[in-house]
Amino acid sequence: MKKLILSLIFAAAFTTVSAQTETEKTVTNNDYNKWSVELAGGLNKPMRPMTAGYRTAVTSAYVADLGVRYMFNNKFGLKADFGYNSFKEGENSVGFDSKYYRADLQGVANLGRIMNFETWTNTLGLLGHAGFGLGFGESDNSTGTDKMGNFMAGVTGQIKLSNRVALTGDFTTILNAKQNRTFDGASAIGTPGFAGVLFNGTVGITVYLGKNAKHADWTVDNEGRLDGIENRIAAIENKMLDTDNDGVADYLDQEANTADGALVNTKGKSVDANKNNVPDDVEKYIMENYTSKTDKSSVLSNNELITSLINGGYIATYFDFDKSTPTNVSTEGIDFILTYLRNNPTASIDIIGHADELGRTAYNDKLSNARANKVKSILIKANIDASRLNVIAAGEDNSVDKDSELARRLVRKVTFRVK
Structure with missing residues (x-):
């Protein structure tokens, strides 16, 4: 029995010393409580x-114990307790009344x-717990x-009642050294x-202390790691x-x-095989619906069609x-207008800014104006005379479903109108 007790004590001492190094091998998430207060009472022999x-009853009353525990991680910790x-x-038995007090670190x-x-x-x-301390008998x-x-x-x-409280049942053996009198004192x-x-x-x-949801007693190794994996899969x-x-x-x-059904390349950009800044699917639609059957000239050679394309x-x-x-992937529209203005030096255009319906109307009016002015400044830097550019703040565009993010993307834009 003594060998068993001493083995437990030395094992506990070893795990206490090595507890800090074990931290990296156990839980990787430290979002758990580490402190607890323990109160217990019962019988002794x-x-x-x-x-x-002299003898006591087989199980004699009574014993009380108060402890404070700190866990280094979800496997090892230290406890100071008083009994x-x-x-x-x-x-x-001959009558007697004895008391035994102790303080231990385990x-x-x-x-x-x-x-x-x-x-x-x-x-x-x-x-499991083991340790040493001082005892006092009276x-x-x-x-x-x-x-x-x-x-x-x-x-x-332990029986977990909640994240804050656990019911406990304990059996402990105490081995006294240097005890000078019998427990009855006689x-x-x-x-x-x-x-x-x-x-x-x-x-x-046991009452668990701390701001986190769980205590180390009930925290599982790698807890939450699967949640992280699921989040990454969702991403x-x-x-x-x-x-x-x-x-x-x-x-x-x-x-x-990209317009629904448009022909795109591997980067998702509309295909423009003839490099005329008009997506091939749009060009095909205009050619089929706006040019005569006998006139199959290029779209960019027909100003009426180009004007219809822009104003539409x-x-x-x-x-x-x-x-x-502007977003990096939508500057082709500005390039198209720039080409048009260079090819038509007498033309002028309205630059019309739009915003979605999120936010205050007054703010969205300013935002639509800022977007139109930003496009104007880009064209001016490309040596287009400012007198040919007229800014219009159209404000909120309520033509799409306000609750749809995809729909709102389509109205956060600047369009153009040839004058």
Whole structure:
């Protein structure tokens, strides 16, 4: 029995010293509480030494214990606790009334986590504890205080009632060193040594302290890691969305608002095989519907068709939410207008800014004006005379579903009108 107790004590001491290095091997998430307060009471049984003719009941009342525990991680920690035992005579014993006080520092091992209780239960736990301290004995059969050292080891079963409270049941063996008198106080011990043996059985509660949801007692290794993996998978799935249905995933799509059914390249940009700044699908539509059957000339050779294209809103540049700088993938519209103005030096245009319906109307009016002015400044820097450029702030565009992010993207834009 002594060898078993000493083995537990040395094991606890070793795990306490190594607890800091174990942190990296256990939980990687430190968002859990580490402090707890433990209160327990129950029965005790002093085994030896007892004077002949003196005995207690098989289980005698009573014992009380108060402890404060700190966990380095979800497997190992330290506990300081204070205990009180009362010993009185049992049946057919000489009367006596003795008290035993102790203060101990113990290493704690969360056996429930070490043995992976979480694989079969989320409410039951098991702690092992062992350590050493000081004990003080008093009895009505003697004067003065019997001072001694003690070694102790025990196991504590846990039932989780909530994230803040657990019900506990504990069995502890205490081995006293240098105990000079018997537990009944009636006689001295000839050779103190490691003579005193005391058993305690208690029931109590543990209250967990801290701002986090869980305590280390109930935190599982790598808890939350699967949530992180699921979040990353969700992010990948979102990237794989194709919001404009052009066959190119959003994270690769450089033209996120391609017209439905448009022919695009591998980067999601509308195909413009003849390099005339008009997407081939738009050009094909205009050629089929606006040119005569006998006139198959290029779109850009027909100013009437180009004007219809521009004034119909086919040429536009787009903006991110609450931004007045065009997106990188939508500057083709400005390039088209620049080409048109250079090819038609007498033409002038209206630059019409738009905004979606989110936010205050007055703010959106200013934002639409800022967007139009930004496009104007780009064209001026490209040596287009400012007198040919007229800014119009159209404000909010309420032609689409306000609750649809995809729809709102289509109205955060600048369009043009040839005058």
